[in-house]
């Protein structure tokens with residue numbers, strides 16, 4: 001049973017109105033958004049690592065420039081999203097602390113290694129493709145700053161997805177060894193990409209409330225289905241085989257039936273036990289620690305300027 005203030009809030013949500021930073025909101029609504037937006041920001045920041053791994057080894061100068069720009073975009077998305085979360089009353093230092101201490105989650109997908117150049121193509125195509133599928137509806141999220149941040153982020157993600165597909169198009173037209181590399185990348189990235197949408201609906205603890213608050217517009221399984229329906233024809237276009245023996249077109253539902261992701265693996269990865277969790281966290285901790293002298297310098301400078309003004 002909602003009290004009158006909460007009921008009025010829910011009515012505004014139901015009427016499709018946006019909630020803005022300084023307005024009253026239920027504590028649970030605020031907390032859910034801080035959780036989701038900060039996890040999203042951390043995903044963008046940690047997401048730079050697997051691709052950054054290939055900047056020095058991109059096959060041509062042009063590919064290197066494109067990849068650099070893409071990784072830089074991810075940094076921008078992260079900072080943008082930290083700002084959106086800050087409007088809810090959490091500080092950036094607190095969010096960093098949560099990431100560096102291992103308390104905060106970030107997307108499971110970034111705990112897998114990038115073993116070949118084809119992985120960079122597969123990430124753009126599948127990972128950014130899944131991100132777009134998830135984030136386009138978030139442009140209509142009830143919380144204004146998050147919804148608006150998604151508009152620009154989705155535009156940039158579209159460029160990222162095209163650059164990934166373009167890498168793979170080039171490679172599948174190459175040598176048999178290159179085609180094999182692409183198939184191998186799809187084999188390794190397919191299931192983790194499906195896991196990006198989160199646990200199945202019956203295991204998703206937050207979905208019902210987040211959907212009632214219009215933070216989420218669609219359930220995890222709905223978006224996963226859309227992603228499969230969109231991506232399978234693209235795999236066929238590339239001449240690749242999706243590594244799922246249960247994948248079949250279902251005429252009646254107008255979509256594909258597909259196998260179940262390995263949820264044991266998913267829960268292990270989000271609990272910190274994926275192939276690269278320790279490596280990713282170490283990289284972020286090291287970057288933070290290596291930047292200490294710079295932050296100290298900024299604070300010392302700011303203090304000097306303040307005391308000069310006071311004198």
Ligand code: 3HC
Pocket residue numbers: 035036039040041043044047074105106107108109127128131134195196197198199203204205206207210216220270
């Ligand atoms: N990776 C890590 N954790 C995940 C996850 C995943 N793929 N999917 C779910 N989880 C976590 C949830 O965060 C939650 O944990 P918590 O209670 O500790 O916060 C738990 O598993 C239960 O899942 P629910 O389905 O109940 O949680 P949500 O309703 O929050 O849904 C979500 C999960 C769909 C990921 C949702 O949070 C969401 O839409 N987030 C915004 C988008 C986002 O974070 N995207 C990151 C993708 S990568 C990216 O954008 C970078 C790009 O440049 C590639």
